[in-house]
Amino acid sequence: MPELPEVETIRRGLVPRLEGHTLSGALCRVAGLRQPLPAGLNDLLAGQRLHAVERRAKYLLLRCDNGTLILHLGMSGYLRVVDRELPPGKHDHLDLLFSDGQALRFNDARRFGLLLWTTDDPQHHPLLSGLGPEPFDEAFTGDYLLERARGRTASIKTLIMDQRIVVGVGNIYASEALFLAGIHPARAAGRISLERYRRLVDVIRSVLGEAIAAGGTTIRDFSDSDGKPGYFALSLRVYGREGEACPQCGGKIRQERIGGRSSFFCPRCQH
Structure with a gap:
């Protein structure tokens, strides 16, 4: 999608x-x-x-x-x-x-x-x-995420993919952002510190900005208004790379279903 x-x-x-x-x-x-x-x-x-x-x-x-x-x-x-x-x-x-x-x-x-x-x-x-803030809006901050996560046992990946919390963080970009933030995608949203949430907001913006600059991600049949594909898929660090080497530690990237969606992560780098 x-x-x-x-x-x-x-x-x-x-x-x-x-x-x-x-x-x-x-x-x-x-x-x-x-x-x-x-x-x-x-x-x-x-x-x-x-x-x-x-x-x-x-x-x-x-x-x-x-x-x-x-x-x-x-x-x-x-x-x-x-x-x-x-x-x-x-x-x-x-x-x-x-x-x-x-x-x-x-x-x-x-x-x-x-x-x-x-x-x-x-x-x-x-x-x-009923949509949440845009990821580049000033309203989207680590403090905001911490408040919305308070008391939640659902996974952090589920939280940031909830369009009522923040819009536009789809499955690919959630996996990539959580990897860069060093947060395991299955970790309970209510058990993450403010410091880590602030880091997560920064990397969500960075990953989305990088993808926009590259013209999006072509997984199957996305193309822009001229019919040209996006190239961010060439920069994916963990998504779709199960069994390959982690670009940070060299360990194997794993895949699990979290919240009904395929999730890719490094068990060494993300906790």
Whole structure:
């Protein structure tokens, strides 16, 4: 699933190509994805200017004159800016059409993606209103994490992957950050010191920033708005490396299921 760095990479690719441009409508080749597409989307968008392409957690927010499109890529969705006359591929389910001849094409093989329209503040939408702070926000601190972890017996990995606690720390990035912080992913969240939480916040930001700079992580089929893959996978220290040598101590990296997800860690370096 595209995570925060992948979605941010796409957002940054779309901004110079689409912001300030005028929509001429939409071409929907299916009635819905995870949910039905907005009724009358073509007429609704025609003539509206796309003022900003923003991101909240893993959602893209396309702010127009009279409202906002909320877009989620689902498990395998991706976006490309193409000539609107380019014939669609098998899973090209939706085009947002622009008056200059471009189209923002949404491909989603599994159809777990989402496109919604709201005329209200999108931050108040039920999908977004309960989300935690962004990992780069000032509100996300070691003190904040310690307070949210107080009394919790659930694992630290489960805590930092909870989107109500902090957004965008998916499975790959949780494993990488906990390795760099020296914290075992199964350790109870309520039994971690403030000093270690402050270190964890720093490395979460570092790992996500590194992934954004590298264009995201390609595990299966992520690509940015130009169809180019992300390269952070080349820098992964523990994720997907079970049985390989730890880059710090040389011991073997292990894999366990924690909170229902595959977790990779070094039993020597993380405790």
